[in-house]
Amino acid sequence: MEAIQYQPIQWPEPPIVGTNPIYLCPPIWSHEDRYNGQPIIPNVILGPYHLVRKPEFIQETQISYVICIRDPSERLFLREMPLPGVEFCFLDVPADVNKSNIIPYFNQVNQLLSQAIEQGRTTLLCCSDGIDKSASFMSAFLMSAYELTAPNAITFVQNRRYCATPSPQGYRIKLLEYELLCSAQKSAGGTMSPGETKCSRRREDDEMVEDLVPGVRPIATAVGAANKRAR
Template identity: 30%
Template structure:
């Protein structure tokens, strides 16, 4: 069970009627703790909100090879794609892109760089596509960048060179944190939206990140809310104790002075 009271490892499903009159299976993932329908609900995303993850897959759209050259919407406010998807200004504006998370290998810096720095806000990170690269230390800054954009009502395009490993790994980490998902569920969800994703180099790090992000959410939800109230209560009690101690010292001080005077006179 995750901290929201719902299992983050289990996928729920439902049958929906498709355009051909048949039935299609849709897989749903749990809403996050900010969800508008309750923390333990199973929600899907529509155009009116971002409260949770929607059905896995792209509906009735069959994945085609050329789609790997385009960006796919992972959740409202977050697209994932290759570098090529960040070079078409007209299309990016039609998608509503406001922020670009540019992930590249250092040796690609001369080819992959912000193309429209006056049009969008960029974060550019040099990351190696190998097992030695520590992604866990990079997740927080990427998470903050995406969260800031969404809070402003913006839309983020996360991309690397091919949109297959580096930027998908960052998006997987973000979904794990945002929705309290297991590594397997987060990866499955991203792959259902962008079929060509392959993040085998980072699988072990995803597993290591699971307990870390869960602990962070526990501190954030339990500690920041009720915990801050307890801190304030403790501070108030400490202040009261301090006042009482000072009053006791005042009462006791004359007694000690008189005693010292009596002893001196003797």
């Protein structure tokens, strides 16, 4: 079988802070595209976990960091692979999303992503299929870092990975709840640049993140620094 030839990544522009509305402009898409990964913003690719089993994909895209969102039942088949130079981070999120507090998990991944972006690392954000869990966490990052509403963040992701579909009775509801929190943080802290939104209410969740992943820096610091470098 002829090896798949991966095209060099064309990094898309990140969203403009507070863009509203974002219209659905689907990319040219085929069913097979859901099995590949798509760049969402510079240095972040969204896709299914099985991509880590394709060394040629990891090499071509220069991925050095994998953040995998999974529920506890998936530990057996979503696990670390022996890939030189690639760091893995697995986040076990409760399967019953609608009954769980997912906000601290959103904040944790936001901080991990922002640190990787600051360091110039290419990250694969994934879940089993790259459709529900990881797409929802990508949306949450855009909401926090770029002040997007939940519908706009989801649409932004779908404009790059068309199959991305946060579950209507699960993650979509949690993203709407997260939108209220982000809005409250913005009101409390005033208008800030991407990733620099601050709110005392967040400290509790940040402390939980620090307990889960020691050394994680607040998203305000990491994304803010990355934005300054970009300027």
